[in-house]
Amino acid sequence: MGVADVIIAGVIVAGACYILYATLWKKKGCCGCEGGSCCKK
Amino acid sequence: MSTQLKHKDEELDAEVSGHSAAARTITVAVAGNPNSGKSTLINAIAGTRLHVGNWAGVTVEKKEAFFEFGGRKIRLVDLPGTYSLSPYSQEEIVARDYLVHERPDLIINVVDATNLERNLYLTVQIMELGIPVVMALNIYDEAAEKGYRIDDKAMEEMLGIAVVPTSATKKTGLDELLATALRVADTPKQRAPKKLNYGEDIEVACDYLAKSFRSSYPALIDHYPQRWLLLKLMEQDSHVMKELGLDNLDFLDQALHHLRRAHGEDIESIMADARYSLASGLTHEVLHKPELRQTELTERIDKVVLNRFLGIPIFMGAMWLLFKLTFDLSAPFGKWIGAMTDGPFKRWASAILTPLGAPDWTVSLVNDGVIAGVGSVLVFVPVIFAMMFFITFLEGSGYMARAAFVMDRTMHSIGLHGKSFIPMLLGFGCNVPGIYATRTLENPKDKVLTALLVPLMSCGARLPVYVLFVGIFFPKNSSTVIWSLYIMGILLAVGMGLVFKQTLFRGEAPMFIMELPPYRMPSLHSLCVHTWEKGKHFLFKAGTYIFAVSVLVWFLLNLPWGVEHKRDSYLGQAGAAIAPIFQPVGFGNWEAASSLITGVIAKEIVVGTMGEIYAPKKDEKKDVPTLQEDLKEVATSFGAACVTAAKTLLYLPQAEEKEEDQGGLKVAILGAFTPLSAYAFMAFVLLYMPCVVAIAAMRQEFGTWKWAGVGLFYQTALAWTAALIIYQGGRLLGLGG
Numbered sequence: 001m002g003v004a005d006v007i008i009a010g011v012i013v014a015g016a017c018y019i020l021y022a023t024l025w026k027k028k029g030c031c032g033c034e035g036g037s038c039c040k041k
Numbered sequence: 042m043s044t045q046l047k048h049k050d051e052e053l054d055a056e057v058s059g060h061s062a063a064a065r066t067i068t069v070a071v072a073g074n075p076n077s078g079k080s081t082l083i084n085a086i087a088g089t090r091l092h093v094g095n096w097a098g099v100t101v102e103k104k105e106a107f108f109e110f111g112g113r114k115i116r117l118v119d120l121p122g123t124y125s126l127s128p129y130s131q132e133e134i135v136a137r138d139y140l141v142h143e144r145p146d147l148i149i150n151v152v153d154a155t156n157l158e159r160n161l162y163l164t165v166q167i168m169e170l171g172i173p174v175v176m177a178l179n180i181y182d183e184a185a186e187k188g189y190r191i192d193d194k195a196m197e198e199m200l201g202i203a204v205v206p207t208s209a210t211k212k213t214g215l216d217e218l219l220a221t222a223l224r225v226a227d228t229p230k231q232r233a234p235k236k237l238n239y240g241e242d243i244e245v246a247c248d249y250l251a252k253s254f255r256s257s258y259p260a261l262i263d264h265y266p267q268r269w270l271l272l273k274l275m276e277q278d279s280h281v282m283k284e285l286g287l288d289n290l291d292f293l294d295q296a297l298h299h300l301r302r303a304h305g306e307d308i309e310s311i312m313a314d315a316r317y318s319l320a321s322g323l324t325h326e327v328l329h330k331p332e333l334r335q336t337e338l339t340e341r342i343d344k345v346v347l348n349r350f351l352g353i354p355i356f357m358g359a360m361w362l363l364f365k366l367t368f369d370l371s372a373p374f375g376k377w378i379g380a381m382t383d384g385p386f387k388r389w390a391s392a393i394l395t396p397l398g399a400p401d402w403t404v405s406l407v408n409d410g411v412i413a414g415v416g417s418v419l420v421f422v423p424v425i426f427a428m429m430f431f432i433t434f435l436e437g438s439g440y441m442a443r444a445a446f447v448m449d450r451t452m453h454s455i456g457l458h459g460k461s462f463i464p465m466l467l468g469f470g471c472n473v474p475g476i477y478a479t480r481t482l483e484n485p486k487d488k489v490l491t492a493l494l495v496p497l498m499s500c501g502a503r504l505p506v507y508v509l510f511v512g513i514f515f516p517k518n519s520s521t522v523i524w525s526l527y528i529m530g531i532l533l534a535v536g537m538g539l540v541f542k543q544t545l546f547r548g549e550a551p552m553f554i555m556e557l558p559p560y561r562m563p564s565l566h567s568l569c570v571h572t573w574e575k576g577k578h579f580l581f582k583a584g585t586y587i588f589a590v591s592v593l594v595w596f597l598l599n600l601p602w603g604v605e606h607k608r609d610s611y612l613g614q615a616g617a618a619i620a621p622i623f624q625p626v627g628f629g630n631w632e633a634a635s636s637l638i639t640g641v642i643a644k645e646i647v648v649g650t651m652g653e654i655y656a657p658k659k660d661e662k663k664d665v666p667t668l669q670e671d672l673k674e675v676a677t678s679f680g681a682a683c684v685t686a687a688k689t690l691l692y693l694p695q696a697e698e699k700e701e702d703q704g705g706l707k708v709a710i711l712g713a714f715t716p717l718s719a720y721a722f723m724a725f726v727l728l729y730m731p732c733v734v735a736i737a738a739m740r741q742e743f744g745t746w747k748w749a750g751v752g753l754f755y756q757t758a759l760a761w762t763a764a765l766i767i768y769q770g771g772r773l774l775g776l777g778g
Contacts, residue, residue, distance in 0.1 A: 005400055012406070013596060019589035024642070024733060 066107070066114040067226045068143075072136060072167060073151030074160050075122035076558040078179040081567060082151055082209035083119050086219070110219045118145065124159070126166045127278075134280065140170055141265065146226045149218065151177045154184035154191055154206070155559060157328050161320035164200070168234040169269045173225045174202040177218050181206040183561070188331035196327045201235030210564050236268060239315040242303050246296040247271050253292035261285060275300070276312050339559040343443070352447030359440065360527060365520040367428045368508070369689045373682035374423035375508070380678060382416030385671040392668075406595050409656040414591025417652030417706070418583050418645045421505035422576075428501060429575040430568060432470060437563030437571070441466055455538025456546060461491040465534065468498030469527070470575050472731060475500075476738040490538065490546045492739055493752050496731040497534040499527045501579065502644040506726045509648050513707055514716040522720070526727055533728065533759065545751075582643055590646050594639055594653050607654055612638075626725065626761060627718030627768035632709075637725070643732050655709035717777045721768040728760035 073079040087106030104119035120139060121132035140148065150167050152160040167174055178193055193204040203221045207214035225232045238244060250271050255262050262270065273281040274293055282288065297308055304311050346355050387408045394404045435441050444466060449459030461479075468475030475495040479488040499507075507526060511519045597612035604610050608617065608631055616635030623629045623637075632654050640647035666674070714722065730736075730753045739749040771777065 005402065008400075008403070009596070012592060016589040016592040020586055020593075020642075023585040023589075024737075 066116050067147065067223065068116045068118065068145040069147045069149055069222055069226070070118045070120055070140060070143075070145040071149045071151060072120045072140070072163070073122060073177075073179075074124055074153060074156075074163055077122070077151045077153040077156075077160060078209045079119070079122055079151040082177060082179060082207065082215070083117065084567075084570065085209045085212050086215055087117055111223055113223055115219070115222075123163065125163055140167070140172065141269070144172065146173070146229070147222055148172050148174045149177055149222060150174050150202075151179050154178050154181045154189065155187065157191070158320050158324040161323055162316055165237060165316045165319050168200065168202070168237060169266070169272055171233055171266045171268060173229050173232040174200075174234050175218065175222050175225055176200075176202055176204045177214075178204055178206045179209055181214070182208040182211055183559075190329040192327045192329070196323070199235075199323060199326065200237075201233070203232070210567070237319055239272075239312075239319070242300055243275070243311070243315055246275060246300055250274060250293065250296050257290075257292075258285075258287075272312065276308055339439075342560055346440070346443050347446060352443075353451075356444050356447055357528065359435065359444075361520065361524045363428070363431045363435070364524045364527070367424060367431055368520050368523070370686050371423035371427040373685040373689075375420050377678050377682040378422065379416070379420045381675060382412055382419065385675060386416065387412050388666070388671065389668075402599070405599075406592065410595025410653060411588060411591050413652040413656045414594060414646075414649040415583055415588050417509075417648045418505055418579075418587050421508055421645065421648070422579060422583070424504055424508055425501045425579050426572060426576045428504065429470060430572040433568050433571040433575065434563060437561065437567060439558045439560045442558055451535060452538075455535055456542035457487055457490060457538060461487055461494075464491050464495055465498050465531075468495040468500060470501055471578065472496045472498065472500045472735045473738045476735060476742060479742065486546050489743060489748055490541055492742065493541065493748065493755075494534040494538055496735055496752060496756060497530045497537065497728065499530045499727050500644070501576075502582075502732065503727055505645045505648045507723055509651075509706075510710070510714070510719045510723055513710055514714070514719045526723055529724060529763075530727055533763070537755070537759065579645075582645070586642060587646055587649055590639055590642055591649055591653065594650050598653060612650075622761075623725075623764075625769065626764035627721045628714060628725075630713050632713060633722060637729065640726065641730060641733060643734070644726060647726055651710070652706055655706045715777050717771040718768060720771075721764040724767055725760045725764040728756055728763055730757045730760075 071079060071083055083104060083106070087104075087108060106117040108115055108117070118139070120136040123130070123133045123136050125133060126137045126140075127133060139145075148167055148170075150164050152164060164174075164176065176196070178191065178196075181191070184191060191206075193206060197204045203225055205214055205218045205221050207218055209215070239247075247268070251262070251267065254271070254274070270281070274287075274290075275297065277293075277297070300308060300311060306314075345351060348355075390407045390412060391404055394407060432441075435444075441463075445459045445462040447459075448462040452459050452462055464475045464478035466475075467478050472495050475498065476492045479491045479495070503526075504523075507523045508519075511522050515522045594612060597615075598607050598610045600611050601609075607613050612635045613631050615638060616631035616633075619638070620629045620631050620634040623634055628634075632651065635654065636647045636650040639650045710719075731739075736749045736753060739752060740746055743749075
């Protein structure tokens with residue numbers, strides 16, 4: 001595995017972690033209520 | 042003659058307002074009882090222009106729409122459905138505060154024509170605000186079918202408000218309603234609702250209060266709707282008193298003392314009586330029911346489904362039928378998606394990535410990580426949507442309210458009211474809205490207890506796990522086995538409720554009146570809209586965090602880099618470390634343990650992770666079909682799925698199914714589990730700790746981690762114990778190992 005592979009892998013992992021952070025933590029997921037807004041404060 | 046003159050005046054008034062009136066946006070608040078067809082009416086008027094948000098500071102849903110009608114700009118604000126404007130629930134407070142402080146130009150009061158008297162109680166309260174009102178006499182078609190004749194002209198006369206018959210489901214009367222609303226909004230002075238007479242004693246007390254209050258607090262009486270304010274003061278409405286900073290008013294005490302002595306009752310009852318009398322009197326004046334009323338369909342059905350002995354078996358039967366229909370209809374489409382993700386999609390991904398010079402590991406990441414992981418979950422989208430469709434049908438038809446009613450007795454045994462069963466029923470779709478729905482319960486103790494029990498209801502996210510295992514181990518009794526898991530969840534909720542009642546939540550269940558709406562045939566449009574609303578977040582999850590977790594799981598299964606066996610990967614090692622815990626319950630292998638770890642994020646990820654762990658090695662010898670062949674296969678197999686589903690629906694005999702090509706995932710699971718350990722595994726997935734979003738919902742709803750922590754701990758302990766009893770009990774009974 002070369003340096004380029006490590007960088008690409010790092011970017012992909014960081015992107016996946018960001019998606020998790022944005023959807024689970026920041027947006028608190030989509031909780032499936034009618035209109036999808038019941039979990040928003 | 043006088044009516045004609047009045048209309049002329051209004052037209053002149055509107056003309057004088059001229060361009061400024063045409064340019065301004067008219068704010069219309071829509072208020073009504075729950076089940077009055079308010080949401081259907083708003084959806085019919087606003088359609089896709091509806092914006093959903095929250096009321097400031099609270100978690101009550103707020104719907105708003107901006108649109109043009111007759112060249113005028115209209116802002117439609119949907120108020121929460123309430124039975125009154127008393128400050129008992131969050132919904133009532135939100136609706137009332139909006140009307141009092143924001144003062145919309147007009148209120149459209151949606152009234153259920155089949156339930157006139159009860160709905161008019163809210164109308165009477167709305168009229169106290171002095172804001173122009175237009176009544177949408179909704180569900181008018183059903184009332185007519187029942188033989189009800191409602192004299193809407195007499196009602197207009199008596200209340201001094203415009204009344205427009207509507208049917209939101211059939212979209213009739215809506216244009217007339219909006220046209221009337223515009224007319225009324227343009228001539229508010231002529232259209233103020235009549236001041237209803239609450240009886241001599243109350244009116245005298247009101248006049249006395251008005252004089253005393255005006256001399257003591259002139260600013261306040263001009264700031265609020267006068268009659269509403271005076272009536273609230275008489276009711277000693279704590280919310281209003283606090284807001285105004287008023288306490289111990291001598292003149293108020295005098296007026297109330299007189300009223301109490303004259304009626305021999307408390308003030309709240311006197312005021313409620315006055316309003317109910319008006320609603321009742323008005324109903325008798327305007328509503329003409331057929332004299333020889335036959336036993337209505339609703340009553341006839343209720344005699345059976347609410348029967349003391351038959352109620353619960355019928356509910357169980359309805360649930361079984363729901364699963365049967367769900368799986369029979371959705372299975373062909375699930376298989377179709379599975380075949381697509383396993384075959385053409387992976388081939389297309391390789392065909393795109395390889396010529397671009399992408400490293401081999403990225404091709405594997407896409408195929409064995411993303412497509413295997415997300416694909417394993419997407420396979421179950423048809424089953425989830427089919428289930429949401431049938432649940433929506435039961436809700437829309439009015440049966441779900443009956444289910445809560447028949448469960449009332451059982452719920453009382455665990456210190457809860459049948460009303461608490463409604464959040465639990467919602468939990469069958471997704472636990473998170475079920476937890477949020479506990480806010481409709483008045484008692485804080487009930488809210489927490491119900492929220493702790495909601496995650497025991499089997500949500501749609503567990504369904505992919507059941508369908509996968511049941512398809513492998515119990516193909517002939519799939520719906521019965523899955524039904525048994527749902528029933529297990531309900532029974533354990535009752536059992537845990539009893540335990541909590543004896544320990545953390547002692548006390549008697551409060552009494553409530555539960556509303557049983559009449560049975561209705563929901564329209565296909567509304568069924569589709571609500572099914573989409575309920576099911577879309579599974580697609581959202583697949584596109585966001587299931588996708589992200591699939592990527593991370595692939596890395597965890599391939600690190601340290603170049604690892605030969607997945608067992609030696611980081612995820613494999615973590616799974617192997619905790620696997621001994623699951624040895625006594627029948628699935629002490631690292632694959633199952635690893636899937637349960639990732640399944641904490643969302644339960645369907647259990648299947649996604651298994652899809653990645655058991656992803657088959659590439660078979661180089663196989664002939665690779667061309668793109669044309671692939672596309673042909675996609676189309677023909679979809680057509681075959683439609684035919685199979687249609688035959689199932691029509692109970693037509695089906696061709697003997699070909700021996701299926703046992704996919705890698707199926708073969709691997711067959712090797713790792715027995716039917717008994719598979720059932721124990723499904724029970725564990727049903728019961729173990731709620732997903733992270735459900736935990737976050739509990740934290741948000743109760744403002745502390747305490748109850749989320751209690752839920753997490755007790756559920757995991759319960760899951761392990763239940764799985765142990767199933768597995769070891771089954772072995773003792775000779776059901777296999």
